Amino acid sequence: RARMLPRKLAHDTRGGAERRFDEALQYLDDEFTVVHSWNWEGVAGRSIGEADFILLHPRLPILVIEVKGGGVEHSGEGWSSIDLGGGWHDIGDPVAQVRDSQGALTRFLSGRVRVSLPYVGYALAFPDLENWGTAVPPGIDRACILTRPDLEAGAIGASVGRALKH
Numbered sequence: 001r002a003r004m005l006p007r008k009l010a011h012d013t014r015g016g017a018e019r020r021f022d023e024a025l026q027y028l029d030d031e032f033t034v035v036h037s038w039n040w041e042g043v044a045g046r047s048i049g050e051a052d053f054i055l056l057h058p059r060l061p062i063l064v065i066e067v068k069g070g071g072v073e074h075s076g077e078g079w080s081s082i083d084l085g086g087g088w089h090d091i092g093d094p095v096a097q098v099r100d101s102q103g104a105l106t107r108f109l110s111g112r113v114r115v116s117l118p119y120v121g122y123a124l125a126f127p128d129l130e131n132w133g134t135a136v137p138p139g140i141d142r143a144c145i146l147t148r149p150d151l152e153a154g155a156i157g158a159s160v161g162r163a164l165k166h
Contacts, residue, residue, distance in 0.1 A: 002028040005035045017069025018052060020127040024151035025053065028160060032057050040104035051101035053125075061119040061164050064105055065146075066098035072126050074137040095139040098122040123163040127151055141166040 002025055009022055018036070025034045035054040039047040055063040068091065071082035079091045102122045109117055123144040126132070130149065136142045143162045150159035 001026050001030055002032040002034050003030070005033060009036060015069045017125075017127045018067050021053065021065075021067045021125050021151065024127070024153070024156050025055070027153045027156050028055070029157065031059075038101075038105070040101065040108065049097070049100055049104060051098075051105060054105065055160065061121050062105070063160065063164055064098055064102045064120060064122045065125050066094045066101070066122070067125045067127065068094050069126075069128050072129060074135070079137075094124050095137055098124060099139065121164060121166065123160075125151070 004022070004026060009019060022034075022036060025032075028034070033056040035056065036052070038051045038054055040049045040051065041047055051064050052067045053065040055065065068081060070084075070089075072091070072094075073080050073082075079093055080088050081091050082088050099122060102120050106117065106120050109120075121144070122140075123146060124140060125146040127148055129147040131147050132142070132145045136145070143166045146159050146163065149155060
């Protein structure tokens with residue numbers, strides 16, 4: 001099982017999607033370390049963003065993952081999500097969010113690591129969706145979109161491996 005940091009999610013962790021994703025990641029092999037909710041800083045040390053999950057492995061690239069719950073959709077007008085009550089909500093662009101976190105993590109590491117930096121990739125996770133479909137939003141490869149079937153105990157390792165190749 002993967003090493004989880006923190007070992008248990010905080011009680012105030014928003015929504016069930018991050019909890020379900022966290023539970024799935026525990027089935028990665030024991031060489032993985034999974035970091036939940038890494039806040040990154042901007043000017044003057046103020047927190048301006050958060051990476052939902054960061055996956056670390058001694059021989060693989062780093063993977064930053066943004067998780068969104070509900071019935072997430074992308075259209076020409078942007079991103080939206082439907083909640084359990086059937087209400088639609090505009091949400092921020094998860095591709096932009098995860099790419100911002102990817103850049104922040106790369107900058108953070110480059111200022112602290114004295115060896116060659118590993119590649120930092122990114123992916124999206126939609127634990128409430130059965131599948132994504134064929135319309136892939138700009139800025140991300142289909143292999144980097146994880147849905148409910150990708151999170152099953154027997155599939156999570158291959159799903160993460162697929163995302164790490166892109």
